Amino acid sequence: MAPSIAEIPTANVVVPVKDTPAAAENKPKIRRVIEEEGGTTTASYPHYLPTWNHGEKYEPLQPFDHYDHGKDADPSFKDLLTEGSRIQKLTPSTGSEVTGVQLSKLSDAGKDQLALLVAQRKVVAFRDQDFADLPIENALKFGGYFGRHHIHPTSGSPEGFPEIHLVHRNNNAWEFDEYLAAKNSSVSWHSDVTYEKQPPGTTFLYALDTPEVGGDTAFVNQVEAYNRLSPALKERLHGLKAVHSGVEQAENSASRGGVVRREPVQSIHPLVRTHPVTGEKALFVNNGFTRRIVGLKTEESDALLGFLLAHISRGIDYQARVRWAPKTVVVWDNRVTAHSAIVDWTTGERRHLARITPQAEAPFETPYVPEKEPQA
Template identity: 75%
Template sequence: MSASIVTTEVQAAETAQPIVSVKADPEVNGTKPKVRRAIDEEGGNTTAKYPHYLPVWNHGEKYPPLRPFEHVDHGKDADPSFKDLLLAGSTIEHLTPLTGSEVTGVQLSKLSNAGKDQLALLVAQRKVVAFRNQDLADLPIQEALDFGGYFGRHHIHPTSGAPEGYPEIHLVHKKGGGENINPVFANRNSTVSWHSDVTYENQPPGTTFLYIFDAPEVGGDTAFVNHVEAYNRLSEEFKQRLHGLKAIHSGYEQAENSRKQGGVIRREPVTSEHPLVRTHPATGEKGLFVNGGFTRSIVGLKKEESDAILNFLLTHIGRGIDYQARVRWRPGTVVVWDNRVTSHSAIVDWTTGERRHLARITPQAERPYETPYVAPSA
């Protein structure tokens, strides 16, 4: 996208609709907006396997506030036999009993609509599913976006870099080398950073896709934690108390961090109130909807009260090793997770100099809602 384009997002219904572009003045106060390109920072040459996916940060791209849209969850009425997804010759292996699976023999980009519906249901049930030997990275970027757009309106991240001309793609990129890794540990003991993506939005993401271009031979895995099981492990008294509570999710800190580092702010930051316990539309399961990345406080409670509950919940989620899964990246891997019922954390544990480069397609879902607490049957 050129600096002379300002994108207006329009309301969408079941699937993402095309973005409408409006011409705008390419200059601000007589100067052209700053455009930072990762490939320029590598001297115009790169060892990246997919250079057209290297990030660009265009300070001239600005977007209006997101508008509400009607989301239809495709997993809700999907065939639970998965006959259009797990075709003959495919295999599925569970990573752990409760969380995560790995599938081979399925090509996501070739799925029928029925297969995509079943994909949404499988991911809602297993929380995260890794698909091996995929062609998503090799498709034209617009084709990859068309595939992801089936699952909801594309989210455009307010602060991240994107492939030039495709702001709907969120990029994760560390070009490698010890200088990229060592500063992480200057003020912290580990890289654990559990979060659910952009939950400050009024309609946060649902079925989410992350695919790999470059990765270390060993290291750079991603860990996922199951928020449904985290909820299930609580006492009934505590579950009941959490119902009806709402929490503030804020994007202001992310925007301010980008500002301090000279980064972009494509859309002004927002906050949203979401229930602490969220119900999934396809499975009916209840899960904790709280994460350390964006949840700031509980509405109606004093700071000490709010902090005590949030600290307990975040510790409970983070230490739940028996309802977590770890995905190892390999060439051709696409990881699909349900952002409504999980948190995840990148694991920055390699010092061998390899690049780690991934792309995320982030369809938005429904506004979080909760259903009443139901006591277990006697």
């Protein structure tokens, strides 16, 4: 039986004590983008502008039982892709775009089918959505159906809603130059917070403000990346595990005077993970957080990990590019994809997105099954 929303545990927060005259002098620092913009803003959704509260500290995340609702889904998608809707593939293997469906109005059966569709297509863009206009509490209630909300340890969030991870760049030309000062490209493939013991699964990102052109997000299909490998290499990868680390992210935030809401962790996950609904195997490594392969010497780990990361990044034939537009919600399965923002606009337009990040099961792998040899 699937747990009810009320049964899904949430992260524990240490609530600051009530203000006293002495406490007021030591009030935690709160950085607010709205104040940095002079108290007024051109943002379409000012209540979604980032804040960083240095007084918010969270206990370590505890294990929880995750239930993937895709297991309950009707594969006909009759409650999701209803009459008048339209679905179109972005590429043959990866990604779809849907119109004529309002996610916030879905029944539980429709949400189950959403989880299945996203697991199958890896990333799905839904146009003309009302997510950004909902009360934030309602958006979070919708996302909570898919798992426990993850609270990011370092990112900005709307004030009072740490469960929302914000992507925000008010992109002046100098910011673009500074961003690329030490690199040739903005592409940075990663899967979100894979250093957690139970990384995210079905993930939601919705547009608040976007440039007219530019700022797309690219996705890579980690199932297809695994499928392209030779049988001999697939077999060798099974049983290997890698370290995923959040330490560097926390240190980078602290070095810039940012927040660290929770002590950073490292986790060991299989290089090949199995999706609990589709049964597909996927590479589970990414450039953002995967540091080394357990049991291999440094040179061996670097060589194998370097090959896998290069294989993922150059696989344009199993990647998809999603173009943002107002009222777009992009849903992806973080277990079987990696993604990268594309920082390519210099017009000064704001790029402001909000992410709801339900956690899923701890990554697991199923035994390697030898492939049939092709007949001569």
